Structure formats: C-alpha cells, structure tokens
Amino acid sequence: MAVGIPFPTGKDDLVIEDLEQLLEDLQKEGSLTSFNPIQFVENEEEDNNKIQTTWIGRYFRLEYPLKAMTSSRLISLQESILDVINKYHLQDYSWCIMKGQNNGTLFSYYQGNLLQSTVLVKDSFDRTCSDYKQSAQLHIAEFESMFDVGKYHDLYLSASRNLGKEDLNKADVIKLTKQMFKGTRKSAARISDSDSSIAVTITIPKQMAASTYSLTYTGDLWWIHAQGRLENIDPISVDDESAACDLFLRILLRYTAIE
Numbered sequence: 181m182a183v184g185i186p187f188p189t190g191k192d193d194l195v196i197e198d199l200e201q202l203l204e205d206l207q208k209e210g211s212l213t214s215f216n217p218i219q220f221v222e223n224e225e226e227d228n229n230k231i232q233t234t235w236i237g238r239y240f241r242l243e244y245p246l247k248a249m250t251s252s253r254l255i256s257l258q259e260s261i262l263d264v265i266n267k268y269h270l271q272d273y274s275w276c277i278m279k280g281q282n283n284g285t286l287f288s289y290y291q292g293n294l295l296q297s298t299v300l301v302k303d304s305f306d307r308t309c310s311d312y313k314q315s316a317q318l319h320i321a322e323f324e325s326m327f328d329v330g331k332y333h334d335l336y337l338s339a340s341r342n343l344g345k346e347d348l349n350k351a352d353v354i355k356l357t358k359q360m361f362k363g364t365r366k367s368a369a370r371i372s373d374s375d376s377s378i379a380v381t382i383t384i385p386k387q388m389a390a391s392t393y394s395l396t397y398t399g400d401l402w403w404i405h406a407q408g409r410l411e412n413i414d415p416i417s418v419d420d421e422s423a424a425c426d427l428f429l430r431i432l433l434r435y436t437a438i439e
Contacts, residue, residue, distance in 0.1 A: 199240060313416065360436045
C-alpha cells in the first residue's frame with residue numbers, strides 16, 4: 181500500500197506524529213515486512229545527484245505478505261489512514277508549484293494528494309491549461325518554488341484550454357503525431373493502435389534511450405502513462421477524449437524540438 185500524505189503548513193509535526201503512531205502499531209502486529217520511515221527534513225541533499233529538496237509531504241508505504249492480508253484487514257488499514265487524512269482535512273489542503281521548462285513556465289495545482297490542473301505560460305498571450313488527475317508531487321526541487329494558489333486560479337482563468345482544436349479524437353492523435361515527427365532527425369516515433377488504445381514509442385538514438393507513451397480508454401476514463409529509459413510517467417486520468425488527446429500530444433511535442 182502506498183499513499184501520498186501532504187503536510188499542511190503549521191500541522192507538519194501533528195500529521196507526522198499520528199502517522200508514526202500508526203506505523204508503530206502496525207509493526208507491533210508482526211506481519212509488516214517493509215515500510216518507509218516517516219521523517220520530515222526541511223531541506224535534504226539527495227545522495228545521487230546532489231539536488232536540494234524541500235519536502236511538503238511523505239509517501240506512506242507499507243508492505244505485507246500476501247497471505248497475511250485479508251480483505252477485512254485491508255479495509256481496516258485503509259480506514260486508519262483515512263482517519264489521519266480526515267482529522268487534519270488533508271483532502272482540502274491545496275498548493276501550487278512553479279517550475280521553469282524549456283518551453284515555458286509550468287504551474288501545477290494540487291489538492292489533497294492529487295494534481296488537479298496545470299497552466300503552461302510561454303508569455304503574456306500564450307497560456308494553456310489542462311485538467312487531469314495524477315499523484316501529487318510532495319517535494320520541491322532546487323529550481324522549483326511554491327506559488328500563490330489565488331494567483332494560480334487567475335492564471336488558469338486567463339488560459340486557453342487546448343492547442344487550438346476542441347474536438348480532438350484518437351484518429352487525430354495518430355495523424356498529428358506522424359506530422360510532428362516527420363523529418364525529425366534526433367528523435368523518432370513508432371505508432372501502434374487498437375480499438376481502445378494508442379502506443380507511441382519515442383526513441384532518441386543520441387541518448388540511447390526510448391520510452392513508450394500510452395493513451396488508453398477504459399469505459400469512462402482516458403489514461404495516459406509512459407515507461408522506459410527516456411521517461412516514466414505515472415498514470416494520468418482524464419474524463420474527456422478531446423482533453424486527453426490534447427494532453428497526450430503536448431507530452432509528445434516536447435520531443436520534436438530536441439537540439
């Protein structure tokens with residue numbers, strides 16, 4: 181079980197105290213085989229890449245042997261974690277992270293432990309927003325910073341909602357992806373599709389890396405994710421086909437401008 185737990189400003193110690201007590205109780209049961217400690221460090225230096233990170237939450241991860249976990253025990257465990265979330269109204273806690281990118285400044289708005297929407301700002305007249313759900317980012321890296329939530333909502337209201345088309349569909353994604361990568365020399369795209377999904381494998385020979393980006397429809401939601409050496413993207417859910425296709429194309433578009 182893995183749950184993202186945000187830490188609202190001023191309640192960090194209280195949330196951590198309750199989570200540590202829950203972890204201690206679970207350890208006493210004797211069936212917990214693995215977990216990550218709940219520690220909060222205002223700034224910590226990552227060993228591998230020496231990037232300074234500020235944590236605004238923690239990922240609460242627990243591992244049990246499959247045979248030791250019954251459905252009733254799983255429900256009870258989920259309720260214990262939800263008790264902490266509800267006690268501190270963590271689902272209502274919201275924040276925004278701003279980070280610079282090669283194609284502009286990205287503003288990401290979070291509530292609870294989910295990303296709710298983003299705005300990409302290239303200049304005063306070029307602002308594009310997206311609505312989708314993804315696991316929340318619970319840390320701020322060296323070149324990122326917190327941004328005022330009220331100002332974010334102003335940016336969101338001033339942004340356009342797509343790349344210029346309101347009725348994108350799966351067939352458009354295939355057609356536009358072929359057009360985007362036609363003639364590119366430093367990246368290549370291979371497309372495969374079925375009735376309910378599209379898979380685009382992006383390869384950059386110079387980096388000896390590739391990732392497969394998938395767009396899949398499952399009844400009532402569209403899902404986007406990626407896996408590979410080039411990039412991994414946790415599952416993103418979108419409830420509208422046009423918005424999902426638009427976001428998928430924006431993700432792929434980054435690889436057509438590689439220097």
